[in-house]
Amino acid sequence: MCGIVGAISNKNIVDVLVEGLRRLEYRGYDSCGFAVIDGADAKHPIERARTTARVAELAEQSKDFHGTLGIAHTRWATHGKPDTQNAHPHISNGLIAVVHNGIIENYETLRAQLQAAAYVFTSETDTEVIAHLVHQQYVADGQKNLALAVKAVLPKLHGAYAIGVIAQDSPKTLVGARAGSPLVVAHGEHEHFLASDALALAGKAQSMMYLEEGDIAILKADSVEVMDRAGQLVQRELKPMPAQAESVDLGPYQHYMQKEIFEQPRAIGDTLANIASFGPELFHADPEEWKKFDHILILACGTSYYSACVAKYWLEDLAGVPTQVEIASEYRYRTTVPNPNALIVVVSQSGETADTLAALRHAQALGHPYTLSICNVGSSAMVRETKWSFLTKAGTEIGVASTKAFTTQLVALYLLAVSLAKRAGRILPEREKEILRELRHLPKALQAVLALEPQIIAWSDAFAKCENALFLGRGMHYPIALEGALKLKEISYIHAEAYPAGELKHGPLALVTEKMPVVTVAPKDELLEKLKSNMQEVKARGGKLYVFADQDTEITSSEGINVIRLPEHYGDLSPILHVVPLQLLAYHTACALGTDVDKPRNLAKSVTVE
Template sequence: MCGIVGAASRKNIVEVLIEGLRRLEYRGYDSCGFAVINGDDAKHLIERARTTARVSELAEQGKDFHGTLGIAHTRWATHGKPDTQNAHPHISGGLIAVVHNGIIENYEVLRTELKSAGYVFTSETDTEVIAHLIHQAYVSSKPVDLVASVRSVLPRLHGAYAIGVIAQDRPNILVGARVGSPLVVALGENENFLASDALALAGRAHSMMYLEEGDVAVLKAESVEIIDHAGKTVQREQKPMPAQADSVDLGPYQHYMQKEIFEQPRAIGDTLANIASFGPQLFNADPEQWKKFDQILILACGTSYYSACVAKYWLEDLAGIPTQVEIASEYRYRTTVPNPNTLIVVVSQSGETADTLAALRHAQALGHQYTLAICNVASSAMVRETNWSFLTKAGTEIGVASTKAFTTQLVALYLLAVSLAKRAGKVSPEREKELLRDLRHLPKALHAVLALEPQIIAWSTAFAKCENALFLGRGMHYPIALEGALKLKEISYIHAEAYPAGELKHGPLALVTEKMPVVTVAPKDDLLEKLKSNMQEVKARGGKLYVFADQDTEITSSEGINVIRLPEHYGNLSPILHVVPLQLLAYHTACALGTDVDKPRNLAKSVTVE
């Protein structure tokens, strides 16, 4: 989603801003821009470039720009359509330039007030309100003080925000502030930086600091000052910068999504590296605290929510621990009955998902003291704000539609389930060795599944002609059907829905015709015979079945039934294998339709607003 990069230096920082935006492209955006001030020029004019094209186009526009102070932004539209007028940075009076992540909930009231004061709005955004408010405070302050002006405006902003601010007549000061949205300060040699994601500046700075709620940061080339919400100058802990972002070379692949699908054996292998036993040590948990919770609540959104739904089956079946799963965006807005002996598990690829972070904080406010993050980013807010954490090793995921992040989340949640089964005395030493052996075999098993790609490509041509699709699964494979439907709709724009197969006769069967492909996840498990009956219900009504079946299911291709066989049945780990062909089906259907696979319309990678 929206990304911020800012810099105060003694050198030209245009290239730094552009490179930072390139590294944030994976989050998804529909416009981008930057504004710079050349401190070596006596006029100190704010120069700005904006585009609704990609960052590469912005780089072309910026070739002749020179600035020692600047801010840059990638925007995912919330208020106002995605066009150049709504792109950031926004400028007020030729004097104040602002970039902003988040949403200002009371912007309409503020906009009306500012119009009455004579301000003219050139965009539909909530961000322009911030620029005009700071301008209003700045021009009326005696003496003129940019930092004081920014601080005076912040209490009037209701909602979540991270902002970067520069002023035309202060060519050496960059001001940042945050409430509810992440913002980091990165420290370099005679230059300092702001960013919404530390990876934007990896390799450029030597250390970094996370701004806390209500902090205002004042950056100059040679210094950084942080002022807390009470107005006191404070020190924040310095940490080393994260390693350089993974290579973004596509190699032999057509899109990042395809590359990331094929990286899953490596990602899972890395996630499992050095794991020799199950237990609290995998989650950096205190062994005594680990014994105290007796139920689990998992909070997540989107794809991560579906991984949590699979985990519910594992946790209750293997560990015998009551488990609830809630959509994070719904949890915090309903009345709940908190149990202090509940482990709150939050699942997020980025660790910055606004709804999940808000749900975590709500749970903590209700008194929940046991919290665990499963996340792919060590430096994320979610990891910092939970007691315990497990870091998946998916690596950078650029495609908006999550693939390797999802399967590594499943691995992490399976590790949690088995660790709690061990806590309950349900895993003997011999059984523990068997389970570890099964996990270590996963990368090899996934390679065999990926080899099915040519057969799946053949199916995709038929799916590209459809307007709707139905996905069916039973038990712990029902969430996998949900994930398959989500992938298809995300990147191909084909309407797709998933149902528990046993629910067909309770409504969805009315949709089945020869024009409705029905994708079925058919593992060799206790529900297979029930699933076969559900498949017959579809076939009897002229529906066309596309079945991903395990080898020994005795489901064969015939009139109206198309079958692709997975190499082996994998027991409790079967969902991790069965989701991969669904990812490939969505990917190749989207390719057949010619959609923008890696950056589907209207969607963002890291959803940092509600």
Template sequence: MCGIVGAVAQRDITPVLLEGLKRLEYRGYDSCGVAVHADGELRRTRSTSRVAELEGLIARDGLAGFTGIAHTRWATHGAPATNNAHPHFSPDRNGRPRIALVHNGIIENYEELRAELQAAGYEFESQTDTEVIAHLLNHLYDGDLFAAMQATIKRLQGAYAIAAFCRDEPHRVVGARHGSPLIVGVGQGENFLASDALALTGTTNEIIYLEEGDVVDLQLSRVWIVDIDGRPAEREVRTVVAYTAAAELGPYRHYMQKEIFEQPRAIGDTLQGIEGADPGLFGQGADAIFDGVDSLLILACGTSYYAGLTAKYWIEALAGIPVNVEIASEYRYRVSVPNSRHLVVTISQSGETADTLAALKHAQSQGMRNTLTICNVATSAMVRECRLNFLTHAGVEIGVASTKAFTTQLVGLFLLALTLAKLKGRLNAEQEADHIRALRHLPVAIQSVLALEPQIMSWADEFVRKENALFLGRGMHYPIALEGALKLKEISYIHAEAYPAGELKHGPLALVTEQMPVVTVAPQDSLIKKLQSNMQEVRARGGHLYVFADAGSNIRNEPGVHVIRMPEHYGMLSPILHVVPMQLLAYHTACARGTDVDKPRNLAKSVTVE
């Protein structure tokens, strides 16, 4: 969601800015733009199309400069339109652009600031909250852009990552962050800003992660940082090797398809070197923290929330510890009962999800200090904020619809369940070894599921004509039904809902007709007979069932019942296998409908605003 790239150099940095925007496209956006300092003036080019079109417009306009900023915007305030696209300009009294600025996040008090600035004579060309920051920075500017930025952020309420430069101070870019990620790239005689280290791959791998409240001054041979209190701050320079291979599609049509097929490798990488259920997997001091835990509070959003729901079944069954799973965006706004013996677990692919970070901080403010994150990015805010962590090794996930990040999160959560069970004396050595063997077999098992793709494609040909779908599951497969419905709706735009199969008779059955496909997760477990009864309820109303059934089940193809048989039953790890065919069903249905699979409308990859 929204991407920032900035640079100050002694060369034309337009190619660097454009390459950075291309690497950030996966985050989701609906407009983009570049502004540079050129021949003593500020110039910009903006587009409501893709970065590739922006690149053509820049070539046409001859845009070039040694200082500049660039942005991909995901609309919040104001429609996706050129006048709302970043960078925003603020002019001097003669109408010449003096300040150029880009911003990620949401400014909550922008209306009051806008009225104040209008009263001071500033005219607004957009509906964005970002233009307010540009005019405020200009209003407070008195020859020192860095000082003006420090003064500006004192007036802002909300979340932001900001990059700006000024016509009157060549070779200088300033930035600030609060609640939205921003990093510094350190070069030789040149320096950079970005919202993601991936944007600077190939330019520099020397990265500084700014902390909450930091303000940074970039010049050709200097990086100066002050903290939230205005005191000089030393921040570590880290060497970061980005996953450049993730940008190559290879033989695949879309990144989502590539990432679905990367799941065996991603799970294998996540399990690399793991011999058993050990607290050390989660960080130093985990054994002491786990020993004092009497319950878990899981905080997450979207797909990660469904991973948490699945983990609840595992942890309660294996470890006998109660688990509460909360939608992060709701948790912080309700009155809850804090428990200092909670283990607060956050789940996030990016580690920068704004709602989850805010929920984590709320939990900490309530006295809950035992925190653990399941995350895919070692340098993320979530990892830095939590005492413990388990890093998945999915690699960069480009497609907006999460696939390999979800399945590797489930692996991490299952290991947590095993570890807690072992510490509670509920898992003996033989059981532990069996579970670890099953985990290690997952890559092979998923390869067998991926081989079902041709059968799933034939189902997609049926779904392409539908506008609604139901997904059913029972027990620990209910969250997998939720995830299947989410995947279908977010990339094919087919309305899809999921229910525990036993809830059909309490309302959803009213929706069932021959036009309503009902996707059913049917593992060969203790609930299979009850699930089959629920399936008969659908058939009796003329509904068409699409069933993912385990090997050995007696569910058969017949009129109105379409069955794809899974290669094997996988016990407690069955949810990880059963989600894969639903990813493929959503993917191929979206392809058949001609939607933008990797960049579905209105959605973003990293949701860094509330």
């Protein structure tokens, strides 16, 4: 979601700020801006540029700016519409400038208090209260100590935040603070940086540190100090900075989403690299503790939630472990009965998803000792805060609609299911070798599915003319239908819903007409005959079926039924293959409609606010 970049140096840092924002574009945003001060001029005003266009437009504006101290931001609107007035940075009385990720839950109360103290608000945001509060404290204490002013304000803020703060008359200091939202401090040569994501600064610094909950960082060109919540100076572990940002060249592809769909064989191959057996070692778990949990609770949001729903079938069928899946944003707001023998599994591409992190912390507060994260970012808060972890190797995913992150999550969850099946003695050594062979064949099987793209493009023209679509699946393919519907509505803006096919007659059948395409996931499994009956219910009502079937399902194209055949049936791993054509269908439908595929409206890549 929102992105922060800050820098202090003895040289011009405007290009660093803009390049940092450019690298954070993949997270999603609807406005961006920066504010800079020239430290060589004690009377230099805070200069600001903001736009609701892309970072490229901000880069054009930046050519007229010079500064040795600055903060920059990409905003995804929460409080206030996406316009220039609400874009960050926010400035109080020409003296204090602030950028902020997160949400201040008590901003209305703070806003009223500040208005009573004669502060004038020029935006609808919650962030502007931070700028005015810091200004009020900075002026009132008489010391003109920016770090102390920020420290005094933080207890008044209820909610989540990562902030960067500068003061016009303190051009040698950049202050950052965090609670609930990530913030990185990076060390360069006679310059230091802040960022919400290390990717923004890759190759710009030699080392970095992650601020911990409640930390305040005071950055100068030649030094960094970190205070903890109690105000004590502390040392945080330094880590090497990435040498350079991962390549984000489009190559022969039209959009990042298309590129990432076609990267899935590589991503899955990388995720499975060097795996020769199943067990606790895959998850960095202690073998003795691995034996102690007997239930699983998976917490996730969005696409990751659907991967967890597939995993429930695997975990209960293969491993025999009772498994519950909950939407993370709902879990911590209801009364639950904690089971200390349950393994809490959190699933997130970024490892910074606010709702999932909050759910994890809630579970830990309830006394759950066993926690596991499945994540694509090894340095994320989620990985650092769980007892065990498994890192997927999807690589940077720029398209907002997740593709390769989803399929690598499925692979990781399948590895968990097989490892627990082995723990329970439910798979013999020969079957373990067979599963390894099937997993190693996955990239090749996916390549064969991707070769279906031309047939799917032919379908996309018909979908582009529709306003609604229905997706059907049964068993472990029902969550795949959910994911297919999500992809279509995310990037094409066509209303789409998914149902278990057996539920058709309990309501959704009322929606079926010749104008309603019905996408059906039809693998050759034990539910196929039931699914065929559900398809006949659709056909009898004049609905048009679009079926992704396995080779030997004996479903053929006819009037009202369009069929694309996948090259082979893949048993328990079938959901990983069947989701790919649904991704391609959504992608090409969006292309036919001319939407902004990689940056769909109102959405963000990394959802770091609740």
